[in-house]
Amino acid sequence: xxxxxxxxxxxxxxxxxxxxxxxLSYSICETGPESAKSAYLTMNEALKGTVLxxxxxxxxxxxxxxxxxxxxxxxxxxxxxxxxxxxxWFLPSVRTILxxxxxxxxxxNVDEKGRVTRFIMNDKCAGGTGRFLEVMADVLQVPxxxxxxxxxxxRENIPFNTICAVFAKSEALSLLKKGTxxxxxxxxxxxxxxxxxxxxxxxxxxxxxxxxTGGIAKNTGMVKTLEDKxxxxxxxxxxxxIAGAVGAALFAAERLAAKQKQGVAS
Amino acid sequence: MIVAGIDMGALTTKAVVLKDGEVIGQSIITASEEGEVxxxxxxxxxxxxxxxxxxxxxxxxxxxxxxxxxSFANKEKTTxxxxxxxxxxxxxxxxxVIDVGGESSTVIRMTEKGGVEDSMSNDKCASGTGVxxxxxxxxxxxxxxxxxxxxxxxxxxxxxxxxxxIFAESEVVSHVHRDPPTPKNDVIAGIHASIASRIGGFxxxxxxxxxxxxxxxxxxxxxxxxxxxxxxxxxxxxxxxPQLVAALGAARIAQEEMARKKTS
Numbered sequence: 001x002x003x004x005x006x007x008x009x010x011x012x013x014x015x016x017x018x019x020x021x022x023x024l025s026y027s028i029c030e031t032g033p034e035s036a037k038s039a040y041l042t043m044n045e046a047l048k049g050t051v052l053x054x055x056x057x058x059x060x061x062x063x064x065x066x067x068x069x070x071x072x073x074x075x076x077x078x079x080x081x082x083x084x085x086x087x088x089w090f091l092p093s094v095r096t097i098l099x100x101x102x103x104x105x106x107x108x109n110v111d112e113k114g115r116v117t118r119f120i121m122n123d124k125c126a127g128g129t130g131r132f133l134e135v136m137a138d139v140l141q142v143p144x145x146x147x148x149x150x151x152x153x154x155r156e157n158i159p160f161n162t163i164c165a166v167f168a169k170s171e172a173l174s175l176l177k178k179g180t181x182x183x184x185x186x187x188x189x190x191x192x193x194x195x196x197x198x199x200x201x202x203x204x205x206x207x208x209x210x211x212x213t214g215g216i217a218k219n220t221g222m223v224k225t226l227e228d229k230x231x232x233x234x235x236x237x238x239x240x241x242i243a244g245a246v247g248a249a250l251f252a253a254e255r256l257a258a259k260q261k262q263g264v265a266s
Numbered sequence: 267m268i269v270a271g272i273d274m275g276a277l278t279t280k281a282v283v284l285k286d287g288e289v290i291g292q293s294i295i296t297a298s299e300e301g302e303v304x305x306x307x308x309x310x311x312x313x314x315x316x317x318x319x320x321x322x323x324x325x326x327x328x329x330x331x332x333x334x335x336x337s338f339a340n341k342e343k344t345t346x347x348x349x350x351x352x353x354x355x356x357x358x359x360x361x362x363v364i365d366v367g368g369e370s371s372t373v374i375r376m377t378e379k380g381g382v383e384d385s386m387s388n389d390k391c392a393s394g395t396g397v398x399x400x401x402x403x404x405x406x407x408x409x410x411x412x413x414x415x416x417x418x419x420x421x422x423x424x425x426x427x428x429x430x431x432i433f434a435e436s437e438v439v440s441h442v443h444r445d446p447p448t449p450k451n452d453v454i455a456g457i458h459a460s461i462a463s464r465i466g467g468f469x470x471x472x473x474x475x476x477x478x479x480x481x482x483x484x485x486x487x488x489x490x491x492x493x494x495x496x497x498x499x500x501x502x503x504x505x506x507x508p509q510l511v512a513a514l515g516a517a518r519i520a521q522e523e524m525a526r527k528k529t530s
Binding site for chain 1 (some may be wrong): 369390391392393397398401428429430431432433440443
């Protein structure tokens, strides 16, 4: 049984191909202006890692912000459910998930089967999202991949009292002019974001079996700051960015199994 | 009796000098220096116009976000208090003020005497503020003056569903790149509507009370003012110098303080 999950996020498009509960291949691409094109792009990328073609995939579930625009998906499911299911597949003990994506931030509680029991999200403000970090990397003229480790070198945490990207941008610029080191600015920003995430998590229940998913989970500086703020270690999936796509693929497998059962019965 | 009011805004500082209740000097200076220096410069500028000397000023009240950095004032007052007092002087019929400044927006419901009944403000994020507007103008490479003019010619308002400046930016970009592109006028009116909807939320939470006055730098944007009127469904009064309302209010408070001192 070969299935796939496709997660079209606001910034990244991800595909996971699974066979009988095992991950065969996955891909992460940048989301372009057209979701359909991004969907083909990420799917083809993932197929490259296998001997399969799109027609071999028996069931596709789409998720993420662009999920309704995936031409080859059999069905679409909300990213909250998919993230929960995907995180549970990677880390079955996890009960609290902080998903930090390109344009939103979600706090999710899951049960032992990976079902969502509570969730809350911020999608009204760019503060603490991937977009925010992109803006800051741009202001500081540091490549996005480097802003994580760089913050770990900070010696002085500069307090930011806002995580509005617009205000933080002008604050960062004036700090740069004063000669403040980029790493200290980043550390200050991460600390402000961590406070914000902590407040989001407080509104659900914070369990010690805790994970961070989404693209930002790959930012070592941000993860460390969050761990310090929460006073606990985050369990991290092998690739936290694909949790949503994994969840979608798992749903695809369930749907296909149910269909086949129905087919046999009738 | 000569008194002064200073308003330490995020992007500009303002000063008003009053002699027996009449304005004899005023100034608006872009903030570029440390608070205390900036405040002195602004006040000196207003004094120059009024034909008095600094020693003639008997009492100074300072307001605005940066008020704590001014050591030479006799008293400091919160921004809503100063705005209400200023608006009341300009429009005695005013019962509500919407102040849209550089980095904040404040809505105040006031008493007939110009006291604050209730107020709400946003200074944590750029949504609904002057900086939001500046960000969008820069993105579209259109001056703020043009922004006001073009908005007035809009056929309809483009849908901009986000009030967050960063997210709204992407929406504006997609309007501009759409095939066919959304007319510029409509995009700008949509941008104004985003600010108006954020502020409209504050107004409704406080309960609208006429007459409504619009103050702060963004009040100079006639395109925004019209969209704000449409959002609220009421006529809005705009002072000639909307940026000076808080400084004027601070000066009025200074005057009252002096009068109180004299009688006691």
